Amino acid sequence: QVQLMESGGGLVQAGGSLRLSCAASRGFISRYPMNWYRQAPGKQRESVASISSDGSTYYRDSVQGRFTISRDNAKNTVYLQMNNLKPEDTAVYYCKLSVLNIWGQGTQVTVSS
Numbered sequence: 001q002v003q004l005m006e007s008g009g010g011l012v013q014a015g016g017s018l019r020l021s022c023a024a025s026r027g028f029i030s031r032y033p034m035n036w037y038r039q040a041p042g043k044q045r046e047s048v049a050s051i052s053s054d055g056s057t058y059y060r061d062s063v064q065g066r067f068t069i070s071r072d073n074a075k076n077t078v079y080l081q082m083n084n085l086k087p088e089d090t091a092v093y094y095c096k097l098s099v100l101n102i103w104g105q106g107t108q109v110t111v112s113s
Helices: none
Strands: 003-007 011-012 018-024 034-039 046-051 058-061 069-072 079-083 091-097 107-112
Touching: 003 091, 011 018, 018 034, 018 091, 018 107, 034 069, 034 079, 046 069, 058 069
Parallel strands: 011 107
Antiparallel strands: 003 018, 018 079, 034 046, 034 091, 046 058, 069 079, 091 107
16 A cells, blocks of 8 residues: 655745655656645645646646646655745645545645734
8 A cells, every 4th residue: 555645844934935745655656646735724625736647737726836746756756845835825735646546644834924
C-alpha cells in the first residue's frame, strides 16, 4: 500500500511563502497524476492543483499565478510552492494519488493578516 506524507505547513504572514512536500512511500507516482486539495474549517475539501504524468498542470482560479505544483520523480515527491499567501488560503492541505484514491494525512497552513 502506497502512503503519502505531507510536510512543510506552518504559520505565515499574508504575502509570505511556503513550500509543501508530498512524499510517496513507493516509487511509482511518476506514472500517475497527483493532486493537492485543501479544506478550510467549515468548508468542503476543494481541489487546488494537479500535475499529470507528462507534467501538465491545473490550478483553481483563486491560486493561479501564486501557487506552483511540481514533481521530482527521482525523489517520489510532489511539491506545492505557495507564494503571496492570503488569509483565505488557510486550510489543511492534502495530497492525493487519485488513481488509487489514496490521501495523505494533511498539513496545516495558517496565514495571518
